[in-house]
Amino acid sequence: MSGVRVLVGTRKGAFVLTSDGSRTQWDVSGPHFPGWEVYHVTGSPVEKNRLYAAPSGGWFGQVIQRSDDGGLTWEPQGSKFVYEGEVGQHQWYDGTPRPWDFTRVWHLEPSLTDPDTVYAGVEDAALFRSVDGAQTWHELPGLRQHSTSAAWAPGAGGMCLHTIILDPSDPARMYAGISAAGAFRSDDAGTSWRPINRGLKSEGIPVQEAEVGHCVHHITMHSARPNVLFMQKHWDVMRSDDAGESWHEISGNLPTDFGFPIAINANEPDTIYVVPITSDSHHFVMDGKLRVYRSRTGGNEWEALTTGLPQQHCYVNVLRDAMAVASLDDCGIYFGTSGGQVYASSDSGETWDAIVRDLPAVLSVEVQTLP
Amino acid sequence: MIRVVLPAHLRALAKINGEVRLAVDQPVTQRAVLDALEAQYPVLTGKMRDHVTQQRRPFVRFYACEEDLSHESPDEPLPDPVASGAEPFMIIGAMAGG
Numbered sequence: 001m002s003g004v005r006v007l008v009g010t011r012k013g014a015f016v017l018t019s020d021g022s023r024t025q026w027d028v029s030g031p032h033f034p035g036w037e038v039y040h041v042t043g044s045p046v047e048k049n050r051l052y053a054a055p056s057g058g059w060f061g062q063v064i065q066r067s068d069d070g071g072l073t074w075e076p077q078g079s080k081f082v083y084e085g086e087v088g089q090h091q092w093y094d095g096t097p098r099p100w101d102f103t104r105v106w107h108l109e110p111s112l113t114d115p116d117t118v119y120a121g122v123e124d125a126a127l128f129r130s131v132d133g134a135q136t137w138h139e140l141p142g143l144r145q146h147s148t149s150a151a152w153a154p155g156a157g158g159m160c161l162h163t164i165i166l167d168p169s170d171p172a173r174m175y176a177g178i179s180a181a182g183a184f185r186s187d188d189a190g191t192s193w194r195p196i197n198r199g200l201k202s203e204g205i206p207v208q209e210a211e212v213g214h215c216v217h218h219i220t221m222h223s224a225r226p227n228v229l230f231m232q233k234h235w236d237v238m239r240s241d242d243a244g245e246s247w248h249e250i251s252g253n254l255p256t257d258f259g260f261p262i263a264i265n266a267n268e269p270d271t272i273y274v275v276p277i278t279s280d281s282h283h284f285v286m287d288g289k290l291r292v293y294r295s296r297t298g299g300n301e302w303e304a305l306t307t308g309l310p311q312q313h314c315y316v317n318v319l320r321d322a323m324a325v326a327s328l329d330d331c332g333i334y335f336g337t338s339g340g341q342v343y344a345s346s347d348s349g350e351t352w353d354a355i356v357r358d359l360p361a362v363l364s365v366e367v368q369t370l371p
Numbered sequence: 372m373i374r375v376v377l378p379a380h381l382r383a384l385a386k387i388n389g390e391v392r393l394a395v396d397q398p399v400t401q402r403a404v405l406d407a408l409e410a411q412y413p414v415l416t417g418k419m420r421d422h423v424t425q426q427r428r429p430f431v432r433f434y435a436c437e438e439d440l441s442h443e444s445p446d447e448p449l450p451d452p453v454a455s456g457a458e459p460f461m462i463i464g465a466m467a468g469g
Contacts, residue, residue: 035380059430059464060380060418076384076414080422 002370004326005070006334006355007051008342009038009364014053016041016071017355023332023346026355032074033065039106040321040364047115048368052134054120056104064105064120064134077134081105081122084141090124091153100124100144107321109164113171119190121161125152125178127190140190143176148195148212155179155215155234162320163216168223175229175244180205180215183231185244196244200233217260218320222269230272230299232262232320237274239299250299255286261323265331265348270298273305273325273333273349275318284315284338292335294349308352309343316341321364332369336362373404374459381419381462385412390459399454401433402445419462432463 006017013031032038036055044050049070056062062081065074081102089097103123111117120128120137126144128137143161152159163177175196176184182197195212205213215234222228231238231247235258238247251257256276265271272295278286285291290309293302316337326332333349336342340359343352372392382388393407402425409416416422419431425445427433432441436450436458452458 034383057380059378059428060384061428062417063384063414079417082423 004332005043005048005368005370006324006342006344007041007043007071007364007366007368008336008359008362009041009053009321010336010340010360010362011037012360014038014041014055015356015359017342023344028356029071031360032071033063036063037104038363039104040108040366042108042110042364042366043368044110044115044118045112046110048370050110050115050133052108052110052118054105054108062102062104064108066134078130078136081120081126081128081137082139083126083144084139085145088145088149090149090159091151093154095153097150100126102126103158106160106162107164109166112166112168119164119166119174121164121176123158123160124154125159125161125181127161127164127176129190142186142191143184143193146184146193146195148181151212152178152181153213163219165219165221165229167221167226169226173226173243175219175221177216177219177231179217180213180234182212182214183216183219183229183244196240197247198245199240199247199249200238201236202234204234218262220262220264220272222264222266225269228269228298230262230264232259232274234258234280237262237299250295252295252300252302254293254302259318260320261318261335263323263325263333265333266325266327267331268296268348271296271331271348272299273323274302275323275335277317283317285317288313288315290314290316290337292333292349292352305345305349305352307350308345308354314339319363321366322362324365324367326367326369332367334365334367336365338362372456373399373407373453374456375404375408376459376461377415378462378464380464381415384418385414387412392456397454398448400446400448401440401443401460404449404460405445430465432465434461434463435459 008015013034015030033055041053051067053065062079064077092098107121109119116133165175167173184193200214217232227243229240291304316339323335331348333345375391
């Protein structure tokens with residue numbers, strides 16, 4: 001391993017942080033796309049220098065940018081996201097119907113096998129795919145047109161499709177997470193979908209164990225064990241051992257089980273990380289202490305990781321796409337905060353250092369290991 | 372030639388320095404100017420008006436000759452000084468903080 005590249009999306013642009021294998025000195029480039037809200041920047045696992053970014057803004061809408069040289073230069077690509085067929089309606093916050101309306105791209109998920117194929121999760125919730133390096137986009141409408149979609153409603157950030165997981169063991173299987181609809185699975189490469197929310201319980205919806213309506217914040221999978229999924233829900237940390245057919249709670253001894261990100265150690269599929277925050281109405285860490293919680297037992301038993309993280313007067317949040325892991329001998333973990341810090345651990349979370357401290361609020365963090 | 376002034380974000384996106392000068396057939400309307408602008412700079416498509424409905428984006432304004440033309444019909448002829456190139460057609464990002 002000759003290097004690490006951390007891709008950071010923020011409220012006011014994107015940043016690319018690079019280091020050699022020692023991960024002691026970091027080069028910071030950016031802001032790329034200054035002034036734009038960059039909900040996600042990510043790279044192709046097939047071609048590491050192929051990066052995709054999703055800047056957007058209320059004034060001028062959506063842009064998709066692509067780099068073919070690891071973030072040195074970028075070129076705008078296609079940004080025409082148009083729903084296929086009948087647009088339909090979903091619920092608004094007050095329960096009244098509202099037509100689907102494209103707002104922005106939340107998440108980009110490059111194909112595991114083709115650098116020109118990339119999926120986009122958007123608000124209002126829908127799944128799009130490009131097969132030409134992001135020049136053109138076409139919806140996979142089976143998800144948005146699911147029979148339950150009229151009952152989907154927005155979470156506080158909007159009705160966003162924020163999580164896309166591609167199963168490395170089965171090219172036809174993929175997962176999507178939508179706030180506030182829940183988790184969905186396709187077994188035919190995105191053509192048709194079904195909700196996979198059995199076991200989730202949510203306050204704030206009329207039927208707490210409803211088929212849909214759950215505010216799923218993030219889902220993650222380890223490539224070595226694709227039938228096991230971990231979920232950070234609005235409240236509750238959840239686990240499925242059967243590809244989402246059923247879920248059970250693993251919040252255990254967490255001081256609060258409200259949060260946004262959840263990540264799995266790259267080398268230990270039963271070691272997972274969350275960053276609990278105080279509550280749904282207090283989106284900042286508890287007691288002024290920034291603590292990553294780690295479970296080495298696949299949930300229920302959690303320990304606080306604090307070395308190198310502020311333990312007083314800290315009131316930041318870590319958003320759902322703002323934590324990432326790198327597959328090194330000692331797992332590298334990276335996360336960004338609403339206060340603009342990007343923290344890194346090169347020892348599975350035992351100790352942390354800030355790579356940068358004063359970026360705009362961080363929306364997303366991804367990490368690439370470079371050959 | 373029609374002169375068009377773009378906001379900083381769109382100049383950066385389209386890699387434009389200064390004003391844009393466009394050849395636009397008569398009658399010179401908002402729609403004709405935007406069509407010509409998007410044809411010359413395809414990356415700007417969808418940034419000032421919706422891809423499908425062609426409605427002006429809510430936070431985009433159109434000014435010229437010290438007038439707000441945002442709510443004029445897109446097919447209404449623009450003022451003569453814009454059509455003659457004496458005054459620019461200004462595309463503005465609404466003042467909304469941030």
